[in-house]
Structures are given as C-alpha cells and as structure tokens.
Amino acid sequence: MLSKDKLRKKFLKIRKLKYFEVTKNYFNPLNKVLNSFSQKKEIYLSIYYPSNYEVNTLSFLEILRTKKKIISLLPSLTNKNNMVFCKWNYLDVLKVNKYGMLEPAPNQDHFIPDIMLVPLLVFDKYNHRLGYGKGYYDNFLNKYLKKNKTILTIGVAFSFQKYDKLPTSKLDVKLDYILTENKMIKQ
Numbered sequence: 001m002l003s004k005d006k007l008r009k010k011f012l013k014i015r016k017l018k019y020f021e022v023t024k025n026y027f028n029p030l031n032k033v034l035n036s037f038s039q040k041k042e043i044y045l046s047i048y049y050p051s052n053y054e055v056n057t058l059s060f061l062e063i064l065r066t067k068k069k070i071i072s073l074l075p076s077l078t079n080k081n082n083m084v085f086c087k088w089n090y091l092d093v094l095k096v097n098k099y100g101m102l103e104p105a106p107n108q109d110h111f112i113p114d115i116m117l118v119p120l121l122v123f124d125k126y127n128h129r130l131g132y133g134k135g136y137y138d139n140f141l142n143k144y145l146k147k148n149k150t151i152l153t154i155g156v157a158f159s160f161q162k163y164d165k166l167p168t169s170k171l172d173v174k175l176d177y178i179l180t181e182n183k184m185i186k187q
Contacts, residue, residue, distance in 0.1 A: 127187035
C-alpha cells in the first residue's frame with residue numbers, strides 16, 4: 001500500500017494531467033440533498049474556492065444565487081491553525097492565506113455548515129479522503145461532529161481520483177458522499 005505522501009504526489013500529478021472544466025450539470029445531484037433540508041429556514045453550505053486543479057465549484061455559486069435560503073460559506077484559517085467558515089458572496093473580496101489559497105478575512109462572524117463540499121486529492125470506495133495533509137477539514141469535523149452537530153459532508157472530485165483503499169487513522173473522517181461527474185456515491 002502506498003503511503004499518504006506518495007498518494008498525494010501521485011494524485012496531484014494525475015489531477016493536473018486529467019483536469020477538465022465541469023459544467024453546471026455536475027452539481028445536479030446536490031439539488032436532492034438541498035431539498036432534504038427544505039424544513040430549515042436557512043441552509044449554511046460551505047464550498048471551497050478552487051485551486052490547484054480542484055473541481056471548480058464557482059459555477060455552482062451561480063445556481064445558489066437563485067436559492068434565497070442558502071447561505072454560502074468559505075473556509076478561513078485562523079492563527080491557531082484551525083479552520084472557521086465565513087459568509088461569502090461571489091464578488092466579495094478575498095485574501096490569500098499562507099498556503100496561497102483564497103479565503104475571506106477570518107475576522108467575520110463564523111458559522112457551522114449544515115452541508116460541506118469538501119475538496120480532496122483522492123478518495124476510496126469507503127468514502128475516505130486524502131487532502132493536502134494539514135488536517136484542517138478532519139480537525140474541524142472531529143470537533144463539531146463530537147458535539148452532536150449533524151454536518152452532511154460531500155467530497156467533490158473527478159472519477160479518476162478514486163483509489164481502492166486509502167491508509168487511514170482514527171483522526172480521518174469518512175465522508176457521507178462523494179460527488180463526481182458520473183454520480184453521487186453514498187457509503
């Protein structure tokens with residue numbers, strides 16, 4: 001079995017070579033998920049600002065603008081190496097964080113997402129994921145899921161990012177779904 005570091009390097013290269021721009025149709029399966037939250041007055045949905053050949057979630061924002069009760073959130077890193085989620089609209093100003101990724105200023109109000117679209121480098125048939133290795137998403141989810149918060153997690157990927165079985169630790173959080181251009185996978 002390949003180590004997490006070797007898998008990260010391998011799939012960064014694969015994603016760069018095989019990347020393609022997704023259409024709005026890619027996100028159609030999320031309508032069913034959003035409809036399952038219809039009883040809520042507001043739905044806090046975290047997305048990520050794409051970088052480094054990640055699936056481009058920005059086209060999904062156009063769809064969200066027509067849905068009044070959905071509040072878009074973006075992750076922002078804190079000085080304590082934690083991640084928080086801040087409201088963000090498509091044209092709001094962003095800053096570059098220490099990893100070169102765009103994020104809202106963390107001095108805004110923070111929100112706990114109802115639904116999280118999670119970036120990843122590789123996923124497996126058990127809905128485990130590997131990210132960039134800093135543990136921000138896993139740390140956030142471990143903290144809030146232990147407090148009985150229900151956060152629906154959806155990994156966003158290309159189908160070619162699938163690997164049979166990833167090495168995992170007790171800190172790794174299994175995702176509820178993986179969304180690819182072919183289908184939405186539930187474990």
